[in-house]
Amino acid sequence: MMTQMEATDAVVAVTGILFIWVLVTFLYRDYRIDLFRQRMFAERDALFDYAAEGGIEFGHPAYTLVRSTMNGFIRFADRINVWGLAATAHVYGSVKNDEESFSAQFTSATKDLTPEQKDTLVKAVNRMDMHVLDQLVLGSPVLILAVIPVAAFLIVQALGKEAGRRVLRRAVPRRWSLAVDSFALDYGTETAFA
Incomplete structure (x- = not known):
């Protein structure tokens, strides 16, 4: 038979577990999506400012390619997770041929740019990709719990x-x-x- 104190402890424990579940499942996920979108908006704004200052024409294929890709990440930020990446790589990877890939289009679009322009766009793409990687890893509490200990162990081993x-x-x-x-x-x- 449970005492009143044990029953109170059980209710508090269950309430705490439910709170943590809501926090991790809904609030943290929404926070990470909002953070990702904010970072991507900042990258897109920086790219726009670069074009507005005359760094590259707004209509240049390389500019529109990078900006459209950032817009796609902003629009589908809620779908950026490990499972979504695996499904996209499996389905979309078999549909797109190499000439239609982002990498091929980016290489083609940046052929006529100056080294400074190309460097600026490459850095923008690299930052964009780092935000996506950050979202993939830190956007999933389960992945955080799996990756961080393994990464820490590997870093210590490497050192x-x-x-x-x-x-x-x-x-x-x-x-x-x-x-x-x-x-x-x-x-x-x-x-x-x-």
Whole structure:
């Protein structure tokens, strides 16, 4: 039989879990979509400003290609996720041939640009792609939980053991690591003599 205190704890726990579920499922997702759109609007505005200052003609095929691609990302921001990417790559990848791909069209459209113009557009495309990658990874709470620990592990492995220890020492407050070390020592000592 549950006591009144246990029942209250259960209700509070379930309410907390539901709150976290709503936060992750709806609010965080909407926040990430809005953030992505805002960043893409900023990139598109910067591209527009570059053209308005005379950097490139508004009607140039390279400008319209990049701007249209940014508009597409803004419009379909709610569909940018890992599953959407996989489905798009599978379906759209088999429909589009190489000459119709963004890369081929971009290469063709930038042939007659000056090196400065081409560099500006390449940087805009790179920033656009980084925003998409950011949205893919950070837009999914499940992917965050899967990718961040693996990435951290791989970074520490790549840095080497000593560099990994230095990073860990800076990332974890000394008193925490001492407490954990002390606990492990106590636990290990108890186990050794048990």
